[in-house]
Amino acid sequence: PAKSAKPNINQKYFQELDKRNIPYILLHATYPDLDSAYVIMDDEKGGFIATQYLLKLGHKDIGSISLSTGIPEPP
Numbered sequence: 001p002a003k004s005a006k007p008n009i010n011q012k013y014f015q016e017l018d019k020r021n022i023p024y025i026l027l028h029a030t031y032p033d034l035d036s037a038y039v040i041m042d043d044e045k046g047g048f049i050a051t052q053y054l055l056k057l058g059h060k061d062i063g064s065i066s067l068s069t070g071i072p073e074p075p
Contacts, residue, residue: 011031011033011034014026014031014034014036015034018034018035018036023037024036024037025037025038025039026038026039027039027041028040028041047064
């Protein structure tokens with residue numbers, strides 16, 4: 001899940017990239033103070049697609065280990 005609710009300790013580095021007109025993309029996070037491109041992944045859909053693929057290959061015993069950060073995903 002995106003951790004956009006937490007302070008961005010690297011924000012000064014992103015601001016320096018902006019200042020120097022160096023393009024960058026944030027992955028799995030957005031920060032309102034930055035005017036940057038970002039990509040947010042859909043973990044649930046990705047898990048579903050991966051499971052469907054494994055089932056198609058004939059796998060039947062499929063498990064998942066994941067981390068819960070307690071931070072809700074953005075809508």
